Amino acid sequence: MTIMPCQVSREEALIFERSRPGRTAYSLPPLDVPTVPLETVVESRFLRTDHLAGMPEVSEVDVVRHFTRLSRWNYAVDVGMYPLGSCTMKYNPKVNERIARLEGFAQHHPLTPEELSQGSLQVLKMLEEMLCEITGMAAGCLQPAAGAHGELTGLLLIRACLEARGDPRKKVLIPDSAHGTNPASAAICGYHVQTIPSNERGLIDVDALRRAADHEVAALMLTNPNTLGLFEEEIEEIVHIMHEAGGLVYMDGANMNALVGVARPGDMGVDVLHLNIHKTFSTPHGGGGPGAGPVLVTEELEPFLPVPRIVRRTDGTLTLEHDRPHSIGRVRAFYGHFGVLVRGLSYILTMGPEGLREVAEAAVLNANYLAHHLKDIYEIPYPGPVMHEVVFSDKRQRAYGVRNVDIAKRLIDYGFHPPTMSFPLIVPGALMVEPTETESREELDLFIEAMKAIDRECRENPDLVRTAPHRTRLGRLDEVSAARRPVLRWRPEGQKAPSQESRADAPQGSAVSPNS
Amino acid sequence: MRYIPNSPTERAEMLREIGCPTIEALFRPIPEKFRLRAPLRLPPARSEAELLAFFRELAARNAAATEYAIFLGAGAYHHFIPSVVDALISRAEFFTVYTPYQPEIAQGTLQALFEYQTLICQLTGMDVANASLYDGSTALAEAVLMAERVTRRRDILMARSVHPEYQEVVRTYTRALDLNVRLLDYDPETGSLSMRTLAPDAETAAVIIQSPNFFGIIEDIAAVAERAHEVGALLIVAITEPISLGLLRPPGELGADIVVGEGQSFGIPLSFGGPYLGLFATREQFVRQMPGRIVGQAFDSQGRRGFVMTLATREQYIRREKATSNICTSQELCAIMAAIYLSTLGPRGLHEVAEQNVQKAAYLAREIARQSGFHLRFSGSHFNEFVVHSDRPVIQVLEKLRERKILGGLPLERYYPELRECFLVCVTEVITRPVLETYLRVLDEL
Numbered sequence: 001m002t003i004m005p006c007q008v009s010r011e012e013a014l015i016f017e018r019s020r021p022g023r024t025a026y027s028l029p030p031l032d033v034p035t036v037p038l039e040t041v042v043e044s045r046f047l048r049t050d051h052l053a054g055m056p057e058v059s060e061v062d063v064v065r066h067f068t069r070l071s072r073w074n075y076a077v078d079v080g081m082y083p084l085g086s087c088t089m090k091y092n093p094k095v096n097e098r099i100a101r102l103e104g105f106a107q108h109h110p111l112t113p114e115e116l117s118q119g120s121l122q123v124l125k126m127l128e129e130m131l132c133e134i135t136g137m138a139a140g141c142l143q144p145a146a147g148a149h150g151e152l153t154g155l156l157l158i159r160a161c162l163e164a165r166g167d168p169r170k171k172v173l174i175p176d177s178a179h180g181t182n183p184a185s186a187a188i189c190g191y192h193v194q195t196i197p198s199n200e201r202g203l204i205d206v207d208a209l210r211r212a213a214d215h216e217v218a219a220l221m222l223t224n225p226n227t228l229g230l231f232e233e234e235i236e237e238i239v240h241i242m243h244e245a246g247g248l249v250y251m252d253g254a255n256m257n258a259l260v261g262v263a264r265p266g267d268m269g270v271d272v273l274h275l276n277i278h279k280t281f282s283t284p285h286g287g288g289g290p291g292a293g294p295v296l297v298t299e300e301l302e303p304f305l306p307v308p309r310i311v312r313r314t315d316g317t318l319t320l321e322h323d324r325p326h327s328i329g330r331v332r333a334f335y336g337h338f339g340v341l342v343r344g345l346s347y348i349l350t351m352g353p354e355g356l357r358e359v360a361e362a363a364v365l366n367a368n369y370l371a372h373h374l375k376d377i378y379e380i381p382y383p384g385p386v387m388h389e390v391v392f393s394d395k396r397q398r399a400y401g402v403r404n405v406d407i408a409k410r411l412i413d414y415g416f417h418p419p420t421m422s423f424p425l426i427v428p429g430a431l432m433v434e435p436t437e438t439e440s441r442e443e444l445d446l447f448i449e450a451m452k453a454i455d456r457e458c459r460e461n462p463d464l465v466r467t468a469p470h471r472t473r474l475g476r477l478d479e480v481s482a483a484r485r486p487v488l489r490w491r492p493e494g495q496k497a498p499s500q501e502s503r504a505d506a507p508q509g510s511a512v513s514p515n516s
Numbered sequence: 517m518r519y520i521p522n523s524p525t526e527r528a529e530m531l532r533e534i535g536c537p538t539i540e541a542l543f544r545p546i547p548e549k550f551r552l553r554a555p556l557r558l559p560p561a562r563s564e565a566e567l568l569a570f571f572r573e574l575a576a577r578n579a580a581a582t583e584y585a586i587f588l589g590a591g592a593y594h595h596f597i598p599s600v601v602d603a604l605i606s607r608a609e610f611f612t613v614y615t616p617y618q619p620e621i622a623q624g625t626l627q628a629l630f631e632y633q634t635l636i637c638q639l640t641g642m643d644v645a646n647a648s649l650y651d652g653s654t655a656l657a658e659a660v661l662m663a664e665r666v667t668r669r670r671d672i673l674m675a676r677s678v679h680p681e682y683q684e685v686v687r688t689y690t691r692a693l694d695l696n697v698r699l700l701d702y703d704p705e706t707g708s709l710s711m712r713t714l715a716p717d718a719e720t721a722a723v724i725i726q727s728p729n730f731f732g733i734i735e736d737i738a739a740v741a742e743r744a745h746e747v748g749a750l751l752i753v754a755i756t757e758p759i760s761l762g763l764l765r766p767p768g769e770l771g772a773d774i775v776v777g778e779g780q781s782f783g784i785p786l787s788f789g790g791p792y793l794g795l796f797a798t799r800e801q802f803v804r805q806m807p808g809r810i811v812g813q814a815f816d817s818q819g820r821r822g823f824v825m826t827l828a829t830r831e832q833y834i835r836r837e838k839a840t841s842n843i844c845t846s847q848e849l850c851a852i853m854a855a856i857y858l859s860t861l862g863p864r865g866l867h868e869v870a871e872q873n874v875q876k877a878a879y880l881a882r883e884i885a886r887q888s889g890f891h892l893r894f895s896g897s898h899f900n901e902f903v904v905h906s907d908r909p910v911i912q913v914l915e916k917l918r919e920r921k922i923l924g925g926l927p928l929e930r931y932y933p934e935l936r937e938c939f940l941v942c943v944t945e946v947i948t949r950p951v952l953e954t955y956l957r958v959l960d961e962l
Contacts, residue, residue: 016634052866063600063860067610074610082614093519104578109923110788112579145847180832233546285614334790346567349561417618438521476816489637
């Protein structure tokens, strides 16, 4: 197999280093109102005196070349397979981009009077209703900006619900295979986190859950299918245990791509879940956002949803309802990531009910196809029937001194984005592979071949793998030094970082303890 | 289905190859009783042409900036966006990628974010900035949580002239952690923070002001900073209109400890409220308490410069429940839009846009104040927004303007019952003189 070059080798300075005095890239119409001296409008002590020194002065051509060259150093879904597990890096349909850019949407101010906002409100209401149908839940809120924000919102809803029941609780149970946002979100909501171990099959240990589910437990945060790509087969019992104990079940819907059109969390007794519109519903990930993380709930939790709620009046028009006494309040200004949500709605309408089911089928088939062809080469520590993703480990390759990160970097040389490695924590040396439904069989076969070739290299020439990547503009970057002496911004030559200067205006008082 | 490459025949072959009898069998771990028997009750699949027609019809039901002149601000601003912004971020290499976990094949995103962080530091006068949070309101909530971590104190003093929706978000976040939020009134004369009500003490973690504030008034940041620092509290400055930084002294020079803001004005479309861009910057000494992704410089073994996500030990994927924030996906593409916008404008362009905003707003404010039945509610210095007091019912005034395709302002009664005779007006560089004259004529005809 030939190794494809995937990068353009070309140096590109920082935009600040490209700056040349006098260059411009902007144009503005002349100011067409009678002017007054600035100081008569804004007190002169409030005016800036540094002339924005340091900001780049470049031409439009400079801007275009600069950012275009930078972009070519990125690997993207439109370039090839991006099997980053749990991130669902599927194809992002182009028509959705056109729709989000329609002027009636893109140039619509969020505080426009409701009567003149019916189109956008209709988009949001339709999406909310369709997500309820897809998940089997009663109501939803589209405000959360991303998955972790949805988790935060969901846990606040649980907290409000339990307080309303007169039974506030302190603990949230989280399986050891969970994504790091789950415990972080629970902590922000003031909950104590208790970890629930997985059993030998990689599923939640139901007996351990039973023991942990006491009267202090507010909720279980369950990812299903879990981060090993395994469906929690005992879901009915899990939900039963939690409800018997007086707690609620939160489902992290990051892996909904395996279930859409096939099964619904609401039917399984889940009380709250979030979806990642940028995963299952195809919106672009943008280099780490924007995403959208709608939260869906049961009837019981509906009164607590964030304000405003979009409600339908008897005449069919939509209105924003702000006066909801039980609401947890706002989790974001305005109504959420409308521009992302409209793309999600466009995707659902494109797929239709049969198409959505086909998504889950093809995604699960692709993951199983990879598992089948690679299981003899790479260990699958929890070899159950997988859903949307499969987690391999580097156990066999470690015998040759090669670790998951080395295999991942070598995959770059073969023209692929590496899998996820930072979790699940229960698999040492994890390689979490999620192909999604938008990869063709040829692409999967190329990936399989690459993984097999790397395994051979591990045995025959492990150094080649350990020092990968070899085909990129830069080699492995020294992340340890970068964190020890962080340089987080450009400064002009000769200008010192403030840590080397004394700061007279730093806050006083013993309570301030930096870097703690 | 055109987004699924493998044909049904190919899928059948793949199934055979892996020894699975049917597609249904792939789902056998899901208990039989939970598997759907019927298709979801959703509308049938639409073709691309049908889809576009459907959404065009919906979009046409909105009063958008193409058809109406928008004098609405209040946290979302209609500014001109140079064509290069959308052209460049529409490149698949920026658009269809994720968080740069693999720096060797993500240098484009990483370098652009490093440039973004630098620009935000330059504009705010702060030492360090992160690579974005969700929006201005959640960035403010994160700043409050950070102030609690830094000071180990639990009282928050927040100006009432902070954007009311931001106040609501702060309350939602702080309620869960039992932090105490007390509100500080505005001076009824000037519209800026009433210094009389500002009395931080040894329990105060942070004082929060917005500048220009919700009424468009520029706050005396230095005076508030002094008062906060006397008792060891942090000063958080929120900015919803960052174009103002083209003209106004940066909060970092005036003693702010954390600067948060809404970056939407930097090249991001209105889009009915999102996605926008949460700005977050602070002092060097607090960098390890900062939430969100941070990009830093790094070198490879050949000594070549590159960029990586750094200080990851603050983050949820390493620290889990001890992380500084739960944030994972944030707004990196919007941050890159801001970097492109700011690079395009440069120092002179940003200054000129800011000055046009001030002059146009000042012109309209002056002229409105000359009309009988109207006056400016507050006397403080303003940037591109101001509050108008009307002797006639606000709704009636705005209705008349709307008949001339002008969204004339935001009624303030819902947010401030005591200002029920007032509305907030925003004038940006995209509003032309003829529209301003129409606006004035409508008021004159009332």
